[in-house]
Amino acid sequence: MRSFKPSIESLEALPILDRVKLDARRTAVIVVDMQNEFANPKGKLYLPSTQQIIHSIRSLLSKARQKKATIVYTMDTHYPDDLEFKDWGQHAMKNSWGWRIIDELKPEHDDIVVEKSRFDAFYNTMLDDILRTRGIENLVIVGTVANICVLATIAGAYMRGYRVYVPINAVAYIDELSLYIALYQASKVYRATLVEKAENVEFE
Template sequence: MQNDFVYPKGKLFVPTAPGTVEPIKRLLEKARAKNVLVIYTQDTHYLDDPEFKIWGEHAVVGTWGHQIIDELKPQIPKEIIVQKTRYDGFFGTPLDNILRSRGVERVY
């Protein structure tokens, strides 16, 4: 989850997002305890992104809003961040290859 979506001062605040942070944090802690592969997808945009015509400017590389929230920070290098420029985390990203190379057959 990224600052622009979770916090009221974010560029594309989702009012229900703050309520999901703690449940996700608990799930993340359980996954880490069992050494489950954790992969983040990070909405990523540049200033000339045509998507801004629909949603407005948000998640711009190098901004506070683009960053993953502190409560759910990835443990790098153990956990992976896949930057995505579209709704689909697989489109135009290495996500499929990352999963296949690790023998992952199911995504939850």
């Protein structure tokens, strides 16, 4: 069997905007799977880089709420004997501690919560209907993890005609290579706009 190992030095630089301003009435912030299972040190699939993005997500949500932008939280949600457990082990069981969103990012009264059973938040959920009912055209997608649920949700958004913005410092990752691959796919294939910081996303 042959193997393939890319050279990090050969990887293409990606275009990143310093800042962006979006119409709050047409924009939703999608917070992907910031649950105890993934973003709390006691979680079964804890990812340390989630700790680095909490502040940036909170800053983004604060600005979005001030301008009345739509905020959606996705929750990885599973039941006994889920097929996904063969690959990842049992996790994010409905109503368990690991399933709950971390305390630092608790949804507020007007926020929307969408439960999903697969990587893509649009798959077999009402997310698309919710967004279209509100006249949403732009999605700012943040959360965990870059090359799995975040990328799958970006792909789902692209397939449905949404414009996607990804603040890089608000996306958790396994390692730098997987982050790069996710951002490359998001930018080159799914035409997402990469933004340097969540703090530089403005709403009007």
